[in-house]
Amino acid sequence: MNNDTLQLLQSRRSVLSKNLSTPGPNKSELETLLNIACRVPDHRKLEPWRFIVIQGDHRKALGQSFCKIRQQECELTSEQIQAEQNRYTHAPTVIVVVFSPVEHKTPVFEQLLSCGAVCQHINLASSALGYSSQWVTNWCSFNKDAQKVLGLAAHESIAGFFHIGTAKCPPKERSRPDLIDKVVYYQS
Ligand SMILES: Cc1cc2nc3c(=O)[nH]c(=O)nc-3n(C[C@H](O)[C@H](O)[C@H](O)COP(=O)(O)O)c2cc1C
Numbered sequence: 588m589n590n591d592t593l594q595l596l597q598s599r600r601s602v603l604s605k606n607l608s609t610p611g612p613n614k615s616e617l618e619t620l621l622n623i624a625c626r627v628p629d630h631r632k633l634e635p636w637r638f639i640v641i642q643g644d645h646r647k648a649l650g651q652s653f654c655k656i657r658q659q660e661c662e663l664t665s666e667q668i669q670a671e672q673n674r675y676t677h678a679p680t681v682i683v684v685v686f687s688p689v690e691h692k693t694p695v696f697e698q699l700l701s702c703g704a705v706c707q708h709i710n711l712a713s714s715a716l717g718y719s720s721q722w723v724t725n726w727c728s729f730n731k732d733a734q735k736v737l738g739l740a741a742h743e744s745i746a747g748f749f750h751i752g753t754a755k756c757p758p759k760e761r762s763r764p765d766l767i768d769k770v771v772y773y774q775s
Pocket of ligand 1: 601722723746
Protein backbone atom coordinates (compact mmCIF):
# COMPACT_ATOMS: atom_id res chain seq x y z
CA MET A 588 0.00 0.00 0.00
CA ASN A 589 1.30 3.48 -0.86
CA ASN A 590 0.26 5.59 2.10
CA ASP A 591 1.65 8.84 0.70
CA THR A 592 -0.48 8.50 -2.42
CA LEU A 593 -3.55 7.60 -0.38
CA GLN A 594 -2.97 10.55 1.91
CA LEU A 595 -2.70 12.90 -1.07
CA LEU A 596 -5.87 11.56 -2.68
CA GLN A 597 -7.79 11.73 0.59
CA SER A 598 -6.76 15.25 1.50
CA ARG A 599 -6.18 17.29 -1.68
CA ARG A 600 -8.31 20.34 -2.22
CA SER A 601 -8.57 22.99 -4.87
CA VAL A 602 -7.58 26.53 -3.91
CA LEU A 603 -9.39 29.51 -5.44
CA SER A 604 -7.24 31.11 -8.13
CA LYS A 605 -7.28 34.48 -6.34
CA ASN A 606 -5.70 32.75 -3.31
CA LEU A 607 -2.79 31.40 -5.34
CA SER A 608 0.58 33.11 -5.65
CA THR A 609 4.25 32.37 -6.32
CA PRO A 610 6.14 30.07 -6.31
CA GLY A 611 4.78 27.81 -8.99
CA PRO A 612 6.30 24.88 -10.84
CA ASN A 613 9.70 25.50 -12.44
CA LYS A 614 10.46 24.40 -16.02
CA SER A 615 11.34 20.83 -15.10
CA GLU A 616 8.39 20.46 -12.67
CA LEU A 617 6.05 21.80 -15.33
CA GLU A 618 7.33 19.21 -17.77
CA THR A 619 6.79 16.49 -15.14
CA LEU A 620 3.26 17.80 -14.55
CA LEU A 621 2.36 17.84 -18.25
CA ASN A 622 3.75 14.33 -18.74
CA ILE A 623 1.63 13.09 -15.84
CA ALA A 624 -1.37 14.90 -17.36
CA CYS A 625 -0.92 12.85 -20.54
CA ARG A 626 -0.69 9.58 -18.64
CA VAL A 627 -4.43 8.88 -18.64
CA PRO A 628 -6.69 6.14 -19.94
CA ASP A 629 -7.20 6.94 -23.63
CA HIS A 630 -9.29 4.50 -25.66
CA ARG A 631 -7.46 3.72 -28.92
CA LYS A 632 -4.75 6.24 -28.09
CA LEU A 633 -6.33 9.26 -29.76
CA GLU A 634 -4.85 11.90 -27.42
CA PRO A 635 -7.83 14.25 -27.88
CA TRP A 636 -6.34 17.14 -25.92
CA ARG A 637 -3.57 19.72 -26.02
CA PHE A 638 -2.19 22.37 -23.66
CA ILE A 639 -1.59 26.11 -23.80
CA VAL A 640 0.74 27.35 -21.03
CA ILE A 641 0.38 30.99 -19.96
CA GLN A 642 3.09 32.59 -17.83
CA GLY A 643 4.75 35.93 -17.07
CA ASP A 644 3.39 39.09 -18.71
CA HIS A 645 1.24 37.03 -21.08
CA ARG A 646 -1.13 36.37 -18.15
CA LYS A 647 -2.05 40.04 -17.82
CA ALA A 648 -2.20 40.49 -21.60
CA LEU A 649 -4.66 37.59 -21.90
CA GLY A 650 -6.87 39.03 -19.16
CA GLN A 651 -6.87 42.39 -20.95
CA SER A 652 -7.85 40.78 -24.28
CA PHE A 653 -10.64 38.83 -22.63
CA CYS A 654 -11.83 41.94 -20.77
CA LYS A 655 -12.26 43.81 -24.08
CA ILE A 656 -14.37 40.93 -25.39
CA ARG A 657 -16.49 40.98 -22.25
CA GLN A 658 -16.98 44.74 -22.46
CA GLN A 659 -18.41 44.36 -25.96
CA GLU A 660 -21.06 42.08 -24.48
CA CYS A 661 -21.94 43.78 -21.23
CA GLU A 662 -21.27 46.85 -19.17
CA LEU A 663 -18.63 46.28 -16.50
CA THR A 664 -18.02 48.28 -13.34
CA SER A 665 -14.44 49.42 -12.70
CA GLU A 666 -14.15 46.63 -10.12
CA GLN A 667 -15.26 44.05 -12.66
CA ILE A 668 -12.80 45.44 -15.23
CA GLN A 669 -9.99 45.06 -12.69
CA ALA A 670 -11.07 41.51 -11.89
CA GLU A 671 -11.26 40.54 -15.58
CA GLN A 672 -7.87 42.07 -16.36
CA ASN A 673 -6.26 40.33 -13.38
CA ARG A 674 -8.01 37.01 -13.87
CA TYR A 675 -4.79 35.17 -14.77
CA THR A 676 -2.28 37.15 -12.73
CA HIS A 677 -2.60 35.42 -9.36
CA ALA A 678 -1.04 32.02 -9.97
CA PRO A 679 2.34 32.05 -11.75
CA THR A 680 1.26 29.40 -14.24
CA VAL A 681 -2.03 28.85 -15.99
CA ILE A 682 -2.55 25.85 -18.25
CA VAL A 683 -5.44 25.78 -20.68
CA VAL A 684 -6.58 22.25 -21.46
CA VAL A 685 -8.01 22.20 -24.96
CA PHE A 686 -10.37 19.38 -25.84
CA SER A 687 -9.42 18.43 -29.37
CA PRO A 688 -11.62 15.52 -30.45
CA VAL A 689 -10.57 13.28 -33.30
CA GLU A 690 -12.92 12.02 -36.00
CA HIS A 691 -12.94 8.36 -35.17
CA LYS A 692 -15.13 5.39 -34.33
CA THR A 693 -14.33 6.03 -30.65
CA PRO A 694 -17.29 8.15 -29.48
CA VAL A 695 -16.64 11.82 -28.69
CA PHE A 696 -18.13 11.12 -25.26
CA GLU A 697 -15.26 8.73 -24.49
CA GLN A 698 -12.74 11.23 -25.80
CA LEU A 699 -14.24 13.87 -23.52
CA LEU A 700 -13.98 11.54 -20.52
CA SER A 701 -10.33 10.99 -21.33
CA CYS A 702 -9.77 14.75 -21.49
CA GLY A 703 -11.51 15.08 -18.10
CA ALA A 704 -9.01 12.57 -16.71
CA VAL A 705 -6.19 14.75 -18.09
CA CYS A 706 -7.70 17.67 -16.20
CA GLN A 707 -7.84 15.92 -12.85
CA HIS A 708 -4.30 14.57 -13.36
CA ILE A 709 -3.18 18.21 -13.53
CA ASN A 710 -4.81 18.86 -10.14
CA LEU A 711 -3.28 15.72 -8.66
CA ALA A 712 0.18 16.27 -10.11
CA SER A 713 0.12 19.87 -8.85
CA SER A 714 -0.59 18.61 -5.33
CA ALA A 715 2.05 15.88 -5.59
CA LEU A 716 4.62 18.51 -6.60
CA GLY A 717 3.73 20.57 -3.53
CA TYR A 718 1.58 23.21 -5.25
CA SER A 719 -2.12 24.02 -5.29
CA SER A 720 -4.40 24.48 -8.25
CA GLN A 721 -7.89 25.31 -9.39
CA TRP A 722 -9.83 24.09 -12.43
CA VAL A 723 -11.84 27.02 -13.75
CA THR A 724 -13.99 27.39 -16.84
CA ASN A 725 -15.87 30.67 -16.40
CA TRP A 726 -17.41 32.60 -19.32
CA CYS A 727 -14.10 32.72 -21.21
CA SER A 728 -14.11 28.98 -21.87
CA PHE A 729 -17.35 29.14 -23.79
CA ASN A 730 -16.86 32.42 -25.66
CA LYS A 731 -15.97 32.01 -29.34
CA ASP A 732 -13.93 35.25 -29.47
CA ALA A 733 -11.94 34.21 -26.39
CA GLN A 734 -11.33 30.82 -28.01
CA LYS A 735 -10.05 32.63 -31.11
CA VAL A 736 -7.59 34.66 -29.03
CA LEU A 737 -6.17 31.34 -27.82
CA GLY A 738 -6.00 29.96 -31.36
CA LEU A 739 -8.56 27.19 -31.00
CA ALA A 740 -9.77 25.43 -34.14
CA ALA A 741 -13.51 25.28 -34.85
CA HIS A 742 -13.84 21.69 -33.60
CA GLU A 743 -11.98 22.38 -30.33
CA SER A 744 -13.25 23.57 -26.96
CA ILE A 745 -11.78 24.58 -23.61
CA ALA A 746 -11.96 21.94 -20.88
CA GLY A 747 -10.59 24.35 -18.34
CA PHE A 748 -8.02 26.86 -17.18
CA PHE A 749 -5.74 25.42 -14.48
CA HIS A 750 -4.31 28.04 -12.16
CA ILE A 751 -1.24 26.56 -10.44
CA GLY A 752 0.82 28.07 -7.65
CA THR A 753 1.21 28.22 -3.90
CA ALA A 754 -1.77 28.70 -1.60
CA LYS A 755 -1.72 32.00 0.32
CA CYS A 756 -3.94 30.40 2.97
CA PRO A 757 -4.93 26.77 3.52
CA PRO A 758 -8.35 25.86 2.07
CA LYS A 759 -11.13 24.82 4.43
CA GLU A 760 -12.41 21.27 4.14
CA ARG A 761 -15.32 20.82 1.71
CA SER A 762 -18.18 18.48 2.46
CA ARG A 763 -18.18 15.28 0.42
CA PRO A 764 -21.02 12.95 -0.45
CA ASP A 765 -22.11 10.22 1.89
CA LEU A 766 -21.46 6.89 0.18
CA ILE A 767 -24.89 5.68 1.24
CA ASP A 768 -26.39 8.14 -1.29
CA LYS A 769 -24.01 7.17 -4.07
CA VAL A 770 -23.42 3.44 -3.96
CA VAL A 771 -25.59 0.41 -4.47
CA TYR A 772 -24.33 -3.15 -4.56
CA TYR A 773 -25.91 -4.91 -7.51
CA GLN A 774 -27.84 -8.00 -6.54
CA SER A 775 -28.83 -10.54 -9.16
C1 LIG B 1 -15.35 21.50 -15.34
C2 LIG B 1 -15.22 22.33 -14.10
C3 LIG B 1 -15.31 23.71 -14.20
C4 LIG B 1 -15.22 24.52 -13.08
N1 LIG B 1 -15.30 25.88 -13.22
C5 LIG B 1 -15.22 26.66 -12.14
C6 LIG B 1 -15.31 28.07 -12.27
O1 LIG B 1 -15.47 28.61 -13.37
N2 LIG B 1 -15.23 28.81 -11.15
C7 LIG B 1 -15.06 28.24 -9.90
O2 LIG B 1 -14.99 28.95 -8.91
N3 LIG B 1 -14.97 26.90 -9.75
C8 LIG B 1 -15.04 26.10 -10.83
N4 LIG B 1 -14.95 24.74 -10.70
C9 LIG B 1 -14.85 24.15 -9.34
C10 LIG B 1 -13.44 24.06 -8.79
O3 LIG B 1 -12.45 23.74 -9.74
C11 LIG B 1 -13.37 22.97 -7.72
O4 LIG B 1 -13.94 21.83 -8.18
C12 LIG B 1 -14.08 23.35 -6.45
O5 LIG B 1 -13.57 24.57 -6.05
C13 LIG B 1 -13.85 22.30 -5.33
O6 LIG B 1 -12.69 21.64 -5.55
P1 LIG B 1 -12.08 20.45 -4.69
O7 LIG B 1 -13.14 19.49 -4.42
O8 LIG B 1 -11.02 19.92 -5.65
O9 LIG B 1 -11.45 21.05 -3.48
C14 LIG B 1 -15.02 23.91 -11.82
C15 LIG B 1 -14.92 22.52 -11.72
C16 LIG B 1 -15.02 21.74 -12.84
C17 LIG B 1 -14.89 20.24 -12.71
